[in-house]
Amino acid sequence: MASLEIEGGYPLRGDIVPQGAKNESLQVLCAVLLTPEPIIMRNLPDIRDTNKLIELLGSLGVSVEKLEEGAYRFEAKDVKPEYMDTPEFASQAASLRGSIMILGPMLARFGRARIPKPGGDKIGRRRLDTHFIGLEKLGAKFNYNAKDGFYHIDGTNLEGCYMLLDEASVTGTANIIMAAVLAKGKTTIYNAACEPYLQQLCHMLNRMGAKISGVGSNLLTIEGVEALGGTEHTLLPDMIEIGSFIGLAAMTGSAITIKNARIDQLGLIPSVFERMGIRLEFRGDDIHIPVHHHYEIDTFIDGSILTVSDHPWPGFTPDLLSIVLVTAVQARGTLLVHQKMFESRLFFVDKLIDMGAQIILCDPHRATVIGLDRKMNLRGIRMSSPDIRAGVSLLIAALSAEGTSIIDNAEQIDRGYQKIDQRLQAVGAKIRRL
Incomplete structure (x- = not known):
């Protein structure tokens, strides 16, 4: 210690x-899972939470190349969803609260995800309802296994819908957005979080080919697309x-x-x-x-x-x-x-x-x-x-x-x-x- x-x-x-912004880094790093094409990020902070998430992405099969201080190249063309079934994944994901935001991208691109109860700060209850309810409205099916402490999620048929979030959760909104960009049809999210870091995520996704409108407001409209491409992104x-x-x-x-x-x-x-x-x-x-x-x-x-x-x-x-x-x-x-x-x-x-x-x-x-x-x-x-x-x-x-x-x-x-x-x-x- x-x-x-x-x-x-x-x-x-x-x-x-x-x-670079810690809270932005956890969102945009998870977004690299949405495309097999390269993504270059700059101004990533050299902090434990960001570095642990980069390690988790590497374990999932994402190619990670450090270009210089704070700059990385990610390529998620050989992602291994089966890694989520391993004890190593359980240990990595449970120690980092930001790991919850891999759910949306993994469901959108691979149709399945698995996540333990995430870790993080001991500052009181930090419920995940907004994440789960939003993803369920898109068609994801959740099953909690009390024996292994994992949530098992099936997202093979995600479809856009209208949803009114019960709280303007930043990470919840980010997770739902990342699932919706590849879902079929139109998704409307009301009472969405609109922090600058979430706006940064939306701008990055739009550069990748997503169709998100209303960025900066609490009413987002997302037209699902077939696939996303690569981009470059600099954090606030x-x-x-x-x-x-x-x-x-x-x-x-x-x-x-x-x-x-x-x-x-x-x-x-x-x-x-x-x-x-x-x-x-x-x-x-x-x-x-x-x-x-x-x-x-x-x-x-x-x-x-x-x-x-x-x-x-x-x-x-x-x-x-x-x-x-x-x-x-x-x-x-x-x-x-x-x-x-x-x-x-x-x-x-x-x-x-x-x-x-x-x-x-x-x-x-x-x-x-x-x-x-x-x-x-x-x-x-x-x-x-x-x-x-x-x-x-x-x-x-x-x-x-x-x-x-x-x-x-x-x-x-x-x-x-x-x-x-x-x-x-x-x-x-x-x-x-x-």
Whole structure:
């Protein structure tokens, strides 16, 4: 088990280039299964979740060639569906939640799929109903075998239909889209997710020959086609990492410039941090965060406590609520964080409280942060990372604290943040991997 040792209290200076988007990578990588022709991808992040999915694709028979750092060539002309019947597949797929998105492509192209209950973050229940109900409406037949813990799916006769999703699930929408592009007839998906990463998937599929309209809205229309071809695709920068670096700069009193941020794709992220009193300077497509000796949380117009909560896009992403929470610890004022989607995602705040933060965990979904306004510094402690986003929030807290902190289970951070220790060292962080 890896650990990170952080000596806190040192401001950072310099430029940081965000990695390719983790959440986009898991979707577009699964899409290579839809065609036997080559697909070249650029700006893939070098993180555990992406690398494990690339390994899974290789085990399924996809030819994988690394062209350069972050660039790969995939060719899925010799896919082996029978690999899904092996114990090795069970182990690989169960350890990676993103593996659920191979269902749509495998059903669309090969007519069958098999998947164990996927793994991933321990942040509460993450139901798969949207995936399964949507695929069933296209004609897939599911059978759960309680003995081996696998879902067995028959998708030999997929046909387009109208569906109203019960929730705007990003991965669920992606899975259904990838199944529908090769299904017979027209599919209409209402209440579809419309995140930039899902838009990227749709644009990529359209370049491959799919016929998807309504991209960017919550109403998608898909005309099924006989086959798809190859393409080239470049991933967006990771908006969650960009938000993390904004919070890191403010919390540690640092001057950081985030390069090539694709500001046009960030939605509400800049404005939420601005409401927390953080000044952002937009320089072309770069975001510069100057040194903040103090930053004050806004209130609602009637003077009540500002609440930041998660919503489907174009609302605020749930993946940044942990970052917003920790950034508020050294602000002036009070913030209520309302995490609606996952009932275990706020449980890392006990570690921040141990460091000296003033936080009231109201219930599994809500926490009130009373900002310290730099009148008292956090203190370094030893702690463990429960999930990707909480891990980086604890890392931000440790970088701002007095003394030395150790974060165990750093593999969780590595699942979503590329070489985070080396990249932070380059801007002056005193951090090393144990």
